[in-house]
Amino acid sequence: MTTVTAPRVPARLARFVLRMFRPHLYVTYGTLWVLALESTAVTLTGTPWRPTGATWTRVASVVLALLFLRMLDEQKDLDHDRVHHPDRPLVTGAITAVELRGAMAVLTAVVACLNAARSPAAALLILAALGYATLLAPLERMSATVRDRQLLNLAVTCPVQVLLGVYVYGSLAADGTLAADRRGAVLLALCACVFLHFEFARKTAWRPAPGARLYSADLGPRRCAMVTAAWAAGAVGCQLVLFLPDGAAGLLPCLTAALPAWGLRRFLRARRGPWPLPAATGFVACTYLTLIVRASVPR
Structure with a gap:
């Protein structure tokens, strides 16, 4: 001891x-x-x-x-x-x-x-x-x-x-x-989707390393990759619900979707290795930075 x-x-x-x-x-x-x-x-x-x-x-x-x-x-x-x-x-x-x-x-x-x-x-x-x-x-x-x-x-x-x-x-x-309202629930769902995209991304790989606890071991790599991308799509969808009334500026969240889309394409084409984690990390950072900048810029 x-x-x-x-x-x-x-x-x-x-x-x-x-x-x-x-x-x-x-x-x-x-x-x-x-x-x-x-x-x-x-x-x-x-x-x-x-x-x-x-x-x-x-x-x-x-x-x-x-x-x-x-x-x-x-x-x-x-x-x-x-x-x-x-x-x-x-x-x-x-x-x-x-x-x-x-x-x-x-x-x-x-x-x-x-x-x-x-x-x-x-x-x-x-x-x-x-x-x-x-x-x-x-x-x-x-x-x-x-x-x-x-x-x-x-x-x-x-x-x-x-x-x-x-x-x-x-x-x-x-x-x-x-005053709390239904938009708060959408905003909390947005944050949950961002978290789950990263969580699934870091535990998705074609072949698990010894001792690794991966969601892809249960779902299979292709299905897990689609779920990972779906969480990112959910985050983008929540932003569209919140901001689409702003007009064209409400479509800005769609730009961040390029990162998980690229990650999905690279993962499926490589057929080996893990999900490209920089894409998932970048999606988290870009999504939150976009929200902060949007809120900070005077209208």
């Missing part, structure tokens, strides 16, 4: 974060997601949008929630990683489960305090997302079906992402920035 003195824990956690959370990816994703969701939700009401202190509270809360989820996943996947990824920090002892759980408790307290200072409703919404995620660990331990069947596991875990989106939108409604 590894014994670690308290003064060494922050450095060990920092090394874990830099390796397993990669701030340039996760922080960028969380920031773009929140800014795109908030800015679009506000401008759809006809109100000009500019980031405020509450905006950065939402950004910080979502990024910290993503770190919480990453720490939770590391513990849930421990048995699998012992066999297939023996270099992971929790397997090698570079970090311990106790240290991760302690950090998760601190993260929970931080996001609760950040949001309670502005709105009790916002604090409850972010805690609901973290609480749901925490329940997944015992569920996967009790059910091998949920743990091992990738599509079922996705159906169970995806609501965490939706709940984080509900937190952002709900906190805007709670502080009086907007």
Whole structure:
């Protein structure tokens, strides 16, 4: 059993974060997601949008929630990683489960305090997302079906992402920035489709590597590729529903569809290797940046 003195824990956690959370990816994703969701939700009401202190509270809360989820996943996947990824920090002892759980408790307290200072409703919404995620660990331990069947596991875990989106939108409604309406549901569906496109893209390949957990193993590579592209089409479709009344400018989201279309074509023609991940990453970034720019440009 590894014994670690308290003064060494922050450095060990920092090394874990830099390796397993990669701030340039996760922080960028969380920031773009929140800014795109908030800015679009506000401008759809006809109100000009500019980031405020509450905006950065939402950004910080979502990024910290993503770190919480990453720490939770590391513990849930421990048995699998012992066999297939023996270099992971929790397997090698570079970090311990106790240290991760302690950090998760601190993260929970931080996001609760950040949001309670502005709105009790916002604090409850972010805690609901973290609480749901925490329940997944015992569920996967009790059910091998949920743990091992990738599509079922996705159906169970995806609501965490939706709940984080509900937190952002709900906190805007709670502080009086907007009145929730059906366009909010379309906007949340848009964000869910963006996430699912990337999620499927990173787990789609013609032949799985040893130990890889791929959706294409269940669906087959061609069918999985079509599902991956369909999620991107869903995101574009949601944007058309929201913005087509703007006239020709409402067709701008169709430009981002070129990335998943190219990814699908390349994957099917290559007949080997994984889905081209730069295309999926670019689609996420371009979609959210387009929404932010649209909301930031005066009309």
